[in-house]
Amino acid sequence: TYDYYRERFNRNSLDGQGGTIRAIVNLNVMNAFWSGSTKTMVFGNGFTREIDISGHELTHGVTNSVGNGGILDYEFQQGALNESMSDIFGEMVEAWWKQGSPDWLKADPFDPTDRSKLLQDYTNPNSVSSGLGPNPAKMSEFYQLPINQDQGGVHINSNITNHCYYRLAVAMDGAIGLRDAEQIWYRALTTYLQKQSQFIDMRLAAKAAFDFVEIFDAPTSPPPAPVPSVNAPDSTLFFRWEPFSQAFFMGRREANLNDGINGVFLGTGDFPDFKRISVSGDGSF
Numbered sequence: 001t002y003d004y005y006r007e008r009f010n011r012n013s014l015d016g017q018g019g020t021i022r023a024i025v026n027l028n029v030m031n032a033f034w035s036g037s038t039k040t041m042v043f044g045n046g047f048t049r050e051i052d053i054s055g056h057e058l059t060h061g062v063t064n065s066v067g068n069g070g071i072l073d074y075e076f077q078q079g080a081l082n083e084s085m086s087d088i089f090g091e092m093v094e095a096w097w098k099q100g101s102p103d104w105l106k107a108d109p110f111d112p113t114d115r116s117k118l119l120q121d122y123t124n125p126n127s128v129s130s131g132l133g134p135n136p137a138k139m140s141e142f143y144q145l146p147i148n149q150d151q152g153g154v155h156i157n158s159n160i161t162n163h164c165y166y167r168l169a170v171a172m173d174g175a176i177g178l179r180d181a182e183q184i185w186y187r188a189l190t191t192y193l194q195k196q197s198q199f200i201d202m203r204l205a206a207k208a209a210f211d212f213v214e215i216f217d218a219p220t221s222p223p224p225a226p227v228p229s230v231n232a233p234d235s236t237l238f239f240r241w242e243p244f245s246q247a248f249f250m251g252r253r254e255a256n257l258n259d260g261i262n263g264v265f266l267g268t269g270d271f272p273d274f275k276r277i278s279v280s281g282d283g284s285f
Contacts, residue, residue, distance in 0.1 A: 014061035034060035049109040055093025059086040079154035084161040125159035184209040
């Protein structure tokens with residue numbers, strides 16, 4: 001994880017100033033976590049098996065070091081963004097280590113292939129359920145939770161921006177790739193976000209980061225040339241269903257040709273198909 005941040009972003013350690021990275025391993029807990037108060041990485045027994053776990057927890061150390069005492073308070077939407085940053089950069093550390101693609105999963109480190117133990121799938125959040133229901137993939141599925149429940153939903157709601165990153169990087173039409181996506185997210189994290197930033201702030205921060213790395217909106221297509229209006233009464237073409245012959249006939253009402261109020265029959269030599277019909281601008285046909 002240290003090597004990843006140094007190579008990709010020229011960030012020297014978690015604090016960007018070459019600070020020591022401390023860790024405790026083989027603690028008798030079924031978890032891994034970053035202790036912000038002691039600035040220490042803690043691995044439960046066996047939790048060093050998956051490199052994205054290290055990338056995830058140590059990214060909390062990066063977030064905890066940005067600005068004046070860290071950013072993205074660990075509660076509600078800002079906490080979900082905090083978790084999401086760690087989820088995303090955990091996957092980017094994994095991709096860097098593999099020199100390929102990540103698995104886009106938050107999985108059981110002892111059996112990462114067992115989907116019954118899967119916590120998150122960033123490619124399809126709804127395919128994994130928590131105790132509250134399917135993980136959300138978009139804001140209409142956001143869980144409004146109290147502070148005493150997952151710190152206001154920091155783990156479950158992180159799925160939304162995780163999925164957004166996955167789509168931006170590799171899944172949507174015009175996906176920009178892992179290298180550009182990680183640069184944009186890193187700049188948003190280290191330059192634009194604040195302690196109370198919400199999801200909408202992440203959207204604005206990502207746009208600013210896009211501009212900084214010179215990925216701009218494509219110029220819009222010029223509008224079509226306007227069609228000149230015709231200074232004349234309206235013209236009408238219409239179909240009339242004739243019950244007696246069980247067929248359609250085409251009619252016209254063209255004021256410039258002195259058609260009466262009921263219009264005139266247009267003989268075609270054949271019954272017309274029931275398709276769109278039109279009249280020329282000057283009413284001549």
